[in-house]
Amino acid sequence: MQAARNAPSEVPARFGFSVIILTYARDTALQTTLASLRNAIGDRQDVEVVLVDNNVDKVDRASFLTVFAHRRYVRTGANKGVSGRNDGMAVAKGEILVLLDDDVLIESHDLFDKLSAAFTSEPRVGVVNARKLDSKTMSLLPEFIPHTRKDVDTTRPFFTFRFVGGLVALRRALYQDVGGFSPEFFYGLEEREYSYRIIKAGWKILYQPDIVAIETTDEGGRASRIDQRTETLSNRYIISYLHTPLAPMIANFVLFTLFLVIKERGRVNVGRALGKFSTWLKKPGRPARRPIDRHAQAYIRACGGAIWR
Structure with missing residues (x-):
């Protein structure tokens, strides 16, 4: 990762919010997203914007x-995929880290006031997930x-055990x-894996419509749809293996595979997904299997969820 570049103005030691945007091959969409963010920030001085550039070209998007x-600009030097967000989180100075996709528009102009209220509602609220609408x-x-x-x-706030990307804090x-x-x-499904680690650590996830x-x-x-769905299926196998107890893991493997094949009408390569999972299992230094404990399972059930899903 190349060093982040700050704005020429004096930068405070800490901000209320850091908005982190990971971008790759979406310059037009990115600039529309940034315009919506500018409207949401207005004249606030407690918000910094961190742009993480996953592009491999030489364009300087600062x-x-x-x-x-x-503002801060971080060039990763390679397309790291979704984990490139970590480069932005590592340099961010906000007490609240807001992850905004580069093709998502902010509709709530009072975004930061609403985030403040959501996080102060309960000390163990660790994640606030927005209501994301299809354009x-x-x-x-x-x-x-x-x-x-x-x-x-979905018209009312609720505690949940996973979050979806787009706009999440x-x-x-x-x-x-x-x-x-x-x-x-x-x-694919990186939010799902992160959510398991979040609830294992005793944090709560709040959906705020x-x-x-x-x-x-x-x-x-x-990528192509078949490649996307194949990657998603392989990731689902990995996540289930890492975080779910044995019986729910087996149910997840079987039922999610069937669901995805039916939903995608064959536009998923199950054999390749299983092969990718098998290769991952043999990879040196991969994460160890640590299924969720009874406290995390109880939290999922209290939120109305099912362990096997």
């Missing part, structure tokens, strides 16, 4: 940030609901306690 009073339908798609039950009331204390995203995952974002689903930098 110029995209000149509208922000407090084409302006609806909350099932895959955007941070819960295994898709009939949960974490306490600095949680990041210091749990660490960042696992480098085991290049793309009053905080609204819009997912534009820019196709820049994305």
Whole structure:
């Protein structure tokens, strides 16, 4: 990772919020996202913007940030995938770390006030997840609901055991306690794996529907659908192996595979996903299997979830 570059103005030792944006092959979408962020920040001086550049070209995107009073630009030097967010989290100076995707627009102009209220509601709230709407339908798609039950009331806040990306905020204390995203995952379900570690450590995840974002689903930098879904399936095997007890793990392997094959109408390569999982199992230094304990299982059940899912 190359050194982060600060704005020329004096930089405070600490901010209330750091907004961290990881970008790759989405310059047009990124600039639209930054414009929505600029509107949300307004004249606040307690927010810094950290742009993590995963592109491998020589374009200097620091110029995209000149509208922000407090800014940092981090060039990773390679496409690290989703774990590139860790480079931004490592240099961020905010007490609240806000992870914003480079193709997601902020709809709530009072975002930071609402985040403050959500985090002060209870000391063990470690993550606040926004309500993310699809730009084409302006609806909350099932895959955007941070819960295994898709009939949960999404018009009201609720505690949950997983979060979905797009617009999500974490306490600095949680990041210091749990660490960042696992480098085991290049793309797909990285939030799911992180969520397991978060609830294992005794933190809570809050879904807050009053905080609204819009997912534009820019196709820049994305792999083909079959490659995406195959990677997702392989990652699901890894996550289930790492974090779920034996019986739920087996159920997850079988039922999720069937679900994905049916949903994607064959646009997933199960054999390749199993092969990737097998290769990962043999990898030296991979994370050890540590299933969630009874406290984390009780938290999932209290949130209305099922351990096997």
